[in-house]
Amino acid sequence: MKCVNESPSVVALSGGIGGAKLAMGLYSTYSSRSLMIIGNIGDDFEHYGLHISPDLDTLMYTISGNSDTEKGWGLAEESWNCMESLERLGGETWFNLGDKDLATHLERTRRIMAGESLTEITSDFCRKFKISAQILPVSNDSVKTIVETENGDMDFQDYFVRDQCKAIVSGFRFEGSSQAEPNPLFMEALSDPSLRAVVICPSNPFLSIDPMLAIRGVREKLRDCSAPVIAVTPIINGNAVKGPTAKIIRELGYTVSPYTVAEYYKDFLDGFVVDIRDKAAVCDIKRLGLSVEVSNTIMTDLASKTDLAQTVLKFAGNCKK
Amino acid sequence: MKCVNESPSVVALSGGIGGAKLAMGLYSTYSSRSLMIIGNIGDDFEHYGLHISPDLDTLMYTISGNSDTEKGWGLAEESWNCMESLERLGGETWFNLGDKDLATHLERTRRIMAGESLTEITSDFCRKFKISAQILPVSNDSVKTIVETENGDMDFQDYFVRDQCKAIVSGFRFEGSSQAEPNPLFMEALSDPSLRAVVICPSNPFLSIDPMLAIRGVREKLRDCSAPVIAVTPIINGNAVKGPTAKIIRELGYTVSPYTVAEYYKDFLDGFVVDIRDKAAVCDIKRLGLSVEVSNTIMTDLASKTDLAQTVLKFAGNCKK
Numbered sequence: 001m002k003c004v005n006e007s008p009s010v011v012a013l014s015g016g017i018g019g020a021k022l023a024m025g026l027y028s029t030y031s032s033r034s035l036m037i038i039g040n041i042g043d044d045f046e047h048y049g050l051h052i053s054p055d056l057d058t059l060m061y062t063i064s065g066n067s068d069t070e071k072g073w074g075l076a077e078e079s080w081n082c083m084e085s086l087e088r089l090g091g092e093t094w095f096n097l098g099d100k101d102l103a104t105h106l107e108r109t110r111r112i113m114a115g116e117s118l119t120e121i122t123s124d125f126c127r128k129f130k131i132s133a134q135i136l137p138v139s140n141d142s143v144k145t146i147v148e149t150e151n152g153d154m155d156f157q158d159y160f161v162r163d164q165c166k167a168i169v170s171g172f173r174f175e176g177s178s179q180a181e182p183n184p185l186f187m188e189a190l191s192d193p194s195l196r197a198v199v200i201c202p203s204n205p206f207l208s209i210d211p212m213l214a215i216r217g218v219r220e221k222l223r224d225c226s227a228p229v230i231a232v233t234p235i236i237n238g239n240a241v242k243g244p245t246a247k248i249i250r251e252l253g254y255t256v257s258p259y260t261v262a263e264y265y266k267d268f269l270d271g272f273v274v275d276i277r278d279k280a281a282v283c284d285i286k287r288l289g290l291s292v293e294v295s296n297t298i299m300t301d302l303a304s305k306t307d308l309a310q311t312v313l314k315f316a317g318n319c320k321k
Numbered sequence: 322m323k324c325v326n327e328s329p330s331v332v333a334l335s336g337g338i339g340g341a342k343l344a345m346g347l348y349s350t351y352s353s354r355s356l357m358i359i360g361n362i363g364d365d366f367e368h369y370g371l372h373i374s375p376d377l378d379t380l381m382y383t384i385s386g387n388s389d390t391e392k393g394w395g396l397a398e399e400s401w402n403c404m405e406s407l408e409r410l411g412g413e414t415w416f417n418l419g420d421k422d423l424a425t426h427l428e429r430t431r432r433i434m435a436g437e438s439l440t441e442i443t444s445d446f447c448r449k450f451k452i453s454a455q456i457l458p459v460s461n462d463s464v465k466t467i468v469e470t471e472n473g474d475m476d477f478q479d480y481f482v483r484d485q486c487k488a489i490v491s492g493f494r495f496e497g498s499s500q501a502e503p504n505p506l507f508m509e510a511l512s513d514p515s516l517r518a519v520v521i522c523p524s525n526p527f528l529s530i531d532p533m534l535a536i537r538g539v540r541e542k543l544r545d546c547s548a549p550v551i552a553v554t555p556i557i558n559g560n561a562v563k564g565p566t567a568k569i570i571r572e573l574g575y576t577v578s579p580y581t582v583a584e585y586y587k588d589f590l591d592g593f594v595v596d597i598r599d600k601a602a603v604c605d606i607k608r609l610g611l612s613v614e615v616s617n618t619i620m621t622d623l624a625s626k627t628d629l630a631q632t633v634l635k636f637a638g639n640c641k642k
Binding site for chain 2: 048049050078079081082083084085086088089090091092097099100101102103104106107109110113124125128
């Protein structure tokens with residue numbers, strides 16, 4: 001095992017499934033010990049009294065090679081005996097809890113109750129999963145995504161999993177974000193003059209990246225960071241690879257295009273990676289004052305993840321601040 | 322499904338494994354809808370944030386025919402994938418949590434947090450397990466068995482499971498027992514003039530029965546009850562079938578004999594069932610003013626459970642109050 005405490009050369013910000021694919025690519029391309037992956041915690045919630053951190057888990061499972069690659073979430077070779085028994089008892093089964101996955105939630109909850117921080121717990125879990133990169137929660141404090149919909153406010157998982165994103169969204173807010181302290185390791189990394197790149201993974205800008213940007217100091221620190229900040233489009237050819245990103249962008253009154261995402265991030269962004277299917281958007285994005293790279297951004301296997309990661313890192317190397 | 326809300330003809334008090342065997346015998350012998358089984362809650366504890374009620378679970382699993390009959394606790398055809406993953410994460414694995422069994426703890430915890438009483442939850446679980454008898458916690462309040470040992474006080478599960486009863490015991494106390502309200506359904510049943518028998522199952526008198534007797538009003542109500550109160554010996558030929566009963570009796574300075582148990586209960590007892598291997602104890606127990614029945618009390622299969630249950634009920638029918 002390599003030491004994971006040295007200052008990272010690359011910091012990546014990621015939500016769950018889509019972002020984790022690029023994070024995996026970066027991990028397999030890059031000297032893993034100098035990679036820091038910052039995970040969203042806006043989706044975290046309490047279920048059956050357990051503290052569940054879906055994005056941190058997806059990152060951990062994906063990067064360690066333990067994820068169910070078909071589903072994109074959860075563990076490979078999972079069993080569902082607890083879930084079946086819960087169903088029999090009339091329990092709530094709208095959120096999938098695999099038998100192995102449950103161990104993560106149980107042990108995280110036990111350690112939180114024992115006073116450990118989410119950073120300490122996540123770091124130790126990474127050691128146990130033999131991950132040599134640092135995966136860190138964006139904060140040790142609670143930041144809770146609330147979905148503002150036509151039917152009123154909804155807790156994130158109620159909207160996302162229980163109701164399958166059916167409600168029409170009018171906005172989001174991130175409870176606790178103004179009091180939450182950003183992870184000091186993340187802030188230190190952004191201040192480090194030897195940092196080579198910050199990568200905003202192809203995650204949902206409103207659901208996965210915004211809760212991190214909403215924490216006081218994060219957006220400013222990204223803006224002031226000496227390394228180039230590069231985002232990879234989560235929108236390809238007018239849609240998202242998976243999940244409700246396109247639907248949400250539309251409901252919020254934006255056009256479903258990579259331009260919308262680039263524009264949304266433009267105050268702290270230096271470069272933007274659009275998909276080869278969206279070459280037409282390049283000029284408009286350049287007009288925002290950003291460098292643009294065109295690449296295949298659909299990641300179907302380890303090779304395409306690694307290819308995109310290499311492209312992003314090379315682009316960052318050439319990107320003007 | 323029969324209605325379970327009519328007043329019971331037989332009330333049984335039981336701890337876990339040993340007591341549950343006789344409870345199972347009573348259930349399969351007797352008109353199940355008029356059987357009320359009162360379970361000990363002194364062993365209940367919080368683990369990983371979950372509310373675990375080992376004795377209620379053992380009763381429920383045994384009586385529904387779902388228990389692992391070899392181990393005596395837990396569910397048959399159980400899987401241990403969560404437990405293995407917990408081990409990998411460096412979690413606490415001293416208390417066995419099967420994947421299916423976990424569902425019981427998760428759903429109980431969820432419902433307690435939602436404001437349901439332990440009685441409501443246990444009754445609903447029984448319906449889901451298709452048990453037509455009433456299994457009830459002795460109280461909806463917390464009663465916590467503390468084991469006083471040579472090394473100081475220990476939480477019950479630390480003593481019983483984690484340390485495998487190694488410490489030398491000097492006494493027990495039941496935190497919360499003086500404030501706890503006995504289950505009103507139990508109290509009503511004991512007051513009912515149509516009640517035919519109260520059975521103290523062959524459970525550990527100090528660990529399983531005493532926490533129930535310690536709740537204010539219970540011992541008095543048993544004493545004043547119009548139905549005969551019958552106990553079945555947990556001690557056979559100078560030992561217990563399973564568990565630390567003999568060790569504890571010895572450490573508390575008593576002789577390991579059915580007489581000790583009969584004497585311990587004598588203020589509210591009318592009849593006592595000794596094992597055929599302990600005929601020699603009959604005279605001494607009779608001298609306590611109790612009726613005595615001699616029977617095989619080792620229950621190895623359903624037939625021997627049913628046989629003993631029938632003997633106990635017949636004995637109760639002939640027992641003078």
